[in-house]
Amino acid sequence: MAQYSRVSGNVGLITLQNPPVNALSAAVRQGIVDTVKRALGDPEVKSVVICGQNGVFCGGADIREFGTHMTGPPLVPMIHAIEMADKPVVAAIEGVALGGGLELALGCHYRIAHTKAKVGLPEVTLGLLPAAGGTQRLPRLTGLPAAIALITTGRQITTAEALKLSIVDQVTDYSAVDTAVKFAKSVAERSLDGRRVSERPCPCPPDVDALFEAAMQKVRQSARGAIAPVACVQALQAAATMPYALGMQREKELMATLFTSGQARALQYSFFAQRAVGRWSLPSGARWDGSKPRPIRKTAVIGLGTMGRGITVSLAQAGLSVIAVEAQEKPLKEAQQAISGMLQRGAKRRGGAPPLDLITYSANLQAVADVDLVIEAVFEDVALKKQLFQHLSAICKPEAFLCTNTSALDIDLLASQSRHPELVVGMHFFAPAHVMKLLEVVHGSRSSPEAVATAMNLGKQMGKVGVAVGNCHGFVGNRMLKPYLEQGLFLLEEGATPEMVDGALEEFGFAMGLFRMSDLSGIDVGWRVRKGEGLVQPGASVRVRQGRRYSPLGDLLYEQGRFGQKTGRGWYRYDNRHEAKPDPWLNNFLEDYRARHGLAARRIECQEVLERCLYTLINEGFRILEEGIAAGPEDIDVIYVLGYGWPKHRGGPMYYASMVGLIKVLERLEHYLRAHPDVPSLQPCSLLRRLVASGSPPIHKWRKIIKKTQSHL
Numbered sequence: 001m002a003q004y005s006r007v008s009g010n011v012g013l014i015t016l017q018n019p020p021v022n023a024l025s026a027a028v029r030q031g032i033v034d035t036v037k038r039a040l041g042d043p044e045v046k047s048v049v050i051c052g053q054n055g056v057f058c059g060g061a062d063i064r065e066f067g068t069h070m071t072g073p074p075l076v077p078m079i080h081a082i083e084m085a086d087k088p089v090v091a092a093i094e095g096v097a098l099g100g101g102l103e104l105a106l107g108c109h110y111r112i113a114h115t116k117a118k119v120g121l122p123e124v125t126l127g128l129l130p131a132a133g134g135t136q137r138l139p140r141l142t143g144l145p146a147a148i149a150l151i152t153t154g155r156q157i158t159t160a161e162a163l164k165l166s167i168v169d170q171v172t173d174y175s176a177v178d179t180a181v182k183f184a185k186s187v188a189e190r191s192l193d194g195r196r197v198s199e200r201p202c203p204c205p206p207d208v209d210a211l212f213e214a215a216m217q218k219v220r221q222s223a224r225g226a227i228a229p230v231a232c233v234q235a236l237q238a239a240a241t242m243p244y245a246l247g248m249q250r251e252k253e254l255m256a257t258l259f260t261s262g263q264a265r266a267l268q269y270s271f272f273a274q275r276a277v278g279r280w281s282l283p284s285g286a287r288w289d290g291s292k293p294r295p296i297r298k299t300a301v302i303g304l305g306t307m308g309r310g311i312t313v314s315l316a317q318a319g320l321s322v323i324a325v326e327a328q329e330k331p332l333k334e335a336q337q338a339i340s341g342m343l344q345r346g347a348k349r350r351g352g353a354p355p356l357d358l359i360t361y362s363a364n365l366q367a368v369a370d371v372d373l374v375i376e377a378v379f380e381d382v383a384l385k386k387q388l389f390q391h392l393s394a395i396c397k398p399e400a401f402l403c404t405n406t407s408a409l410d411i412d413l414l415a416s417q418s419r420h421p422e423l424v425v426g427m428h429f430f431a432p433a434h435v436m437k438l439l440e441v442v443h444g445s446r447s448s449p450e451a452v453a454t455a456m457n458l459g460k461q462m463g464k465v466g467v468a469v470g471n472c473h474g475f476v477g478n479r480m481l482k483p484y485l486e487q488g489l490f491l492l493e494e495g496a497t498p499e500m501v502d503g504a505l506e507e508f509g510f511a512m513g514l515f516r517m518s519d520l521s522g523i524d525v526g527w528r529v530r531k532g533e534g535l536v537q538p539g540a541s542v543r544v545r546q547g548r549r550y551s552p553l554g555d556l557l558y559e560q561g562r563f564g565q566k567t568g569r570g571w572y573r574y575d576n577r578h579e580a581k582p583d584p585w586l587n588n589f590l591e592d593y594r595a596r597h598g599l600a601a602r603r604i605e606c607q608e609v610l611e612r613c614l615y616t617l618i619n620e621g622f623r624i625l626e627e628g629i630a631a632g633p634e635d636i637d638v639i640y641v642l643g644y645g646w647p648k649h650r651g652g653p654m655y656y657a658s659m660v661g662l663i664k665v666l667e668r669l670e671h672y673l674r675a676h677p678d679v680p681s682l683q684p685c686s687l688l689r690r691l692v693a694s695g696s697p698p699i700h701k702w703r704k705i706i707k708k709t710q711s712h713l
């Protein structure tokens with residue numbers, strides 16, 4: 001809806017009303033059309049201001065409408081009518097002007113924004129392009145390079161930056177609406193010549209072809225198969241080379257292919273999934289809306305290795321005070337230097353001063369005595385962490401939350417070392433912790449809903465997307481990774497090469513194939529995990545361990561000192577630190593290994609690589625759902641997209657399974673299980689069977705069946 005009033009004598013004020021973000025639903029679009037008509041037809045009204053209620057201009061088109069039969073007036077003619085009005089129309093931007101919201105503002109003759117507002121065209125992140133004239137109007141204001149950068153990334157910018165780029169005409173610290181009304185009065189009689197953006201020429205640099213070639217190359221490299229960024233460049237190319245009307249036609253055609261694409265559906269699913277995970281629930285029935293987080297003011301981080309440093313930076317950037325503890329003086333000094341550098345670089349990027357004063361460094365654990373919440377990030381060693389929890393429990397005030405940054409260890413075991421196990425939760429950050437948005441908040445059997453709510457809330461303050469998960473080895477993300485990695489090794493035994501397996505996964509859209517990932521995280525790290533599980537038998541290469549097929553290939557590489565990137569050798573060779581090159585040594589090693597074990601190498605197709613690696617990972621995801629470790633498929637999908645390089649435009653593993661068809665996933669798992677009966681991770685899980693038996697319902701209906709399956713267990 002849109003409300004109309006006349007203010008300050010002769011200014012027509014149109015207020016968009018659709019909480020929480022005034023999205024342009026059919027009713028809002030109808031409201032705008034009606035109120036604009038009314039304002040333009042009222043002889044008393046000399047100029048018009050468009051604003052949004054509750055301090056938010058507009059969050060864009062209503063994404064919930066996209067999957068439905070769309071009704072109501074379309075955006076393009078609505079914005080065109082505003083631009084062609086013969087009375088000045090001013091957009092008063094507060095909060096956000098995003099997507100269709102910014103496109104609406106670009107159709108106005110003037111834009112006045114609050115200093116704290118943000119603007120952007122994030123459609124590309126939803127698999128779309130700004131198809132309400134955004135690709136044609138923005139470059140006419142900002143020039144092509146800035147428009148390419150903004151539209152192909154969807155980056156949201158401050159209004160200070162928007163002012164520099166001529167996207168807005170004025171920025172104010174006062175009410176943008178009041179300022180816009182005053183301004184509208186002052187320009188009431190002024191000519192609109194030059195104010196209609198679509199009538200301006202698109203500024204074209206002389207090297208425009210080279211500019212677009214470079215832009216196309218850049219998006220193709222970073223998009224990893226996503227089609228929307230490519231379409232964005234094509235639409236901008238139309239703005240540069242065609243008259244406005246033809247450019248609009250091209251924008252429309254490109255949008256038509258994106259709008260119904262599977263990628264757009266997956267990205268829009270992901271948008272809502274990232275919000276749905278905030279509405280967590282625990283197996284006990286406790287929920288986000290009934291559990292109050294406790295405010296946290298003082299925090300502490302124990303252990304200032306890579307993870308501890310990233311967590312400290314992230315807490316300070318969120319405005320929280322941090323006691324940063326490292327037992328030895330030398331590493332403490334080194335960490336202090338590194339953290340200061342990270343904060344300074346961050347401040348340079350974001351603007352403002354680095355929050356150095358918020359951090360106090362100490363080598364003494366007693367320094368954490370009066371903090372509200374501790375995050376320990378010491379070495380992943382259960383004995384060390386147990387001892388630390390005993391100390392913390394004795395030192396900290398009784399109501400302090402004790403959080404552990406572990407990627408796999410038992411939260412209940414650590415909680416049992418504390419006098420207040422209900423205040424213990426896992427906070428599993430992902431490296432680099434000040435950059436990665438994902439946070440697994442792990443609830444143990446005794447964690448209180450208040451502790452979970454507080455950790456989730458703290459994560460949000462830190463700019464993370466928290467996902468509440470249950471306690472099991474590897475939680476959700478790392479647990480699902482295990483069968484995926486295992487299949488990679490089995491494929492090598494059967495005739496594949498690391499570059500072939502990685503090629504298939506990267507072609508699918510993963511940021512990195514599994515062997516490149518293993519080289520990056522360290523072959524020694526995986527070895528240590530397997531050792532902890534009792535799987536490593538040095539020197540032996542027996543292919544059955546704990547009653548199931550086992551590949552010792554990773555252990556053999558470890559024994560050769562090939563730890564991955566850090567030693568320059570792993571599954572690949574690294575002549576310079578980052579570039580992975582196929583290593584003839586490895587091929588010989590694999591041939592010897594196969595010969596020793598009587599394994600005949602066979603030709604393996606990419607499809608088999610994908611099916612075996614991805615379907616076993618997905619199958620583990622179904623087990624996790626069945627056991628209640630994750631509350632719903634959205635939780636798993638958010639974890640994989642934000643933490644494990646799963647291609648965003650494929651929605652996440654569980655969404656992907658729903659798109660491939662559950663029956664196909666089930667059949668292929670059964671097929672591979674027949675070929676490899678000694679691999680239990682290929683055994684389809686009962687939830688998958690139950691979903692297939694229920695007719696493979698759409699993903700949003702899985703929770704109901706999961707609940708039924710759980711009640712049968």
Ligand SMILES: CCCCCCC/C=C/C(=O)SCCNC(=O)CCNC(=O)[C@H](O)C(C)(C)COP(=O)(O)OP(=O)(O)OC[C@H]1O[C@@H](n2cnc3c(N)ncnc32)[C@H](O)[C@@H]1OP(=O)(O)O
Nearest residue numbers: 021023059060061062063064098099100122130131132275
């Ligand atoms: C052939 C058809 C042609 C159509 C023309 C196409 C041209 C235009 C396309 C578009 O405009 S696409 C939409 C572009 N806009 C966005 O991508 C913005 C998305 N929203 C956000 O980034 C954030 O929500 C926000 C606006 C910055 C606010 O963030 P905040 O952290 O304050 O709140 P959230 O938890 O994110 O959101 C609150 C609530 O609102 C829902 N929501 C947000 N934006 C939209 C939207 N555009 N449409 C529908 N709903 C929206 C969000 O889902 C939350 O609700 P719940 O999911 O929690 O119920």
